[in-house]
Amino acid sequence: MDRLLAMQVFVRIVELGAFGKAADSLGLSRASVTALIKQLEGHLGVQLLQRTTRQVAATLDGQAYYERCLRLLADLEEAESCFSTARGNPQGVLRVDLPASLGRLLVIPALPAFCARYPRIQLEIGASDRPVDLIREGVDCVLRAGDVHDQSLVARPLGSLVQLTCASADYLRRHGRPETLEQLEGHVAVDFLSALSGRRFDLAFVEHGAERCLRLPSRVAVSSADAYVAACEAGLGLIQVPRYHVAAQLAAGTLCEVLEDCRPAPLALTVLYPRHRQLSRRVRVFVDWLAERFPADPGRPPPGNGQFAPGRA
Structure with a gap:
């Protein structure tokens, strides 16, 4: 039995909850994975995994062995990286x-x-x-x-x-450009739905050092960052995103920043x-x-090309 490979296989089974998924992730056949676990359990003299028709889970002994395997495999990788001639070139x-x-x-x-x-x-x-x-x-x-x-x-x-509030040039022609938060009355927003909870995010502004959240009427709600920007470009309402995500549209004039004096918090x-x-x-x-x-200064773009990351991630 290759004990190191058996430990790696065991760890992947515990993490993925299935023999087949572990085999696929390691590029092994399912038969070889099953054989390794049988050999490992025989070598240790304990049952490591509890198998049901739906999933595989570690026994109490298996959980304790899993924690030790994690430390041993991490230590082994670190040792190899320290003493390998490829230390400066990880693989x-x-x-x-x-x-x-x-x-x-x-x-x-x-x-x-x-x-x-x-x-x-x-x-x-x-x-x-x-x-x-x-x-x-x-x-x-x-x-x-x-x-x-x-x-x-x-x-x-x-x-x-850095985050900002923006709208399409066409939207602003139709609805007017808000200069203060009070002037948002009569405007609409594109709602963003959390991928985790499904809840809708309010618009958030920082005015005189304090955050103020507003819920504007909305006709469209989306659940991806790209769809969020696309809906804004289509004139469906105001959005709030990191500056990087709309840099090209701002430069082209198809989107415009509004309410610059009360941007959302970084x-x-x-x-x-x-x-x-x-x-x-x-x-x-x-x-x-x-x-x-990516710099710590939220007002300065990072070195190289572009700015960074979706505000609605």
Whole structure:
């Protein structure tokens, strides 16, 4: 029995809750995965997994062994990275998840520089606006805009994103340009629906140092950042987004910023990763690269091309 491979297989089964998913994620056959677990349980003399028709879960002994495997595998990867001749050039697959528009507009166009610096890292990038379960889906790290509440993950702040309120030029011709919050009466907004809870976000403004939230009438609600901007371009109402997301439209004059004196508060940008992967050199260099690109000053665009991240992520 390859004990190291058996440990890796066991960890993936616990994380994904299924033999088949673990086999697929590791590029192994389901038969070989089943055989390895039988050999591992026989070697240890305990039952590690409880199998049902719907899922696979760790037993009490299995959970204790899982926690030890996580530490051992992390220590092994760190040791290899320290003593390998490739210490400065980490290798392997790195699975990253990004909000869709953030990936399309900013991260992916900048990736050639990362790939040139770390040619032995293979990137697998998911780009969507849905919440991702890092453990069950085998994702190494995610980039998120907004408040972070998951205490089970390591969170590294990267900076802040300038937000603004905007409308299409056609909308402003039809409804007039509001100069104060009181002049928003009679205006409509495009509502954004949370992908996690389904709730609608209010418009938020900072006036004289205090935040003020307003709910405007709406005819359209969307649940993706790109659809949010597209609805605004179509003249369906006001929206609030990070400046990067509408930079091209503002430059072209199809969208216009309004209420510049009471912009929304900057939006926090954070990279998150599971605790047992915090020693992974692949994750570390990718997080450091992101930190290089996005400044802490919310009023200053990052180095290189573009500004950053979807406000409605």
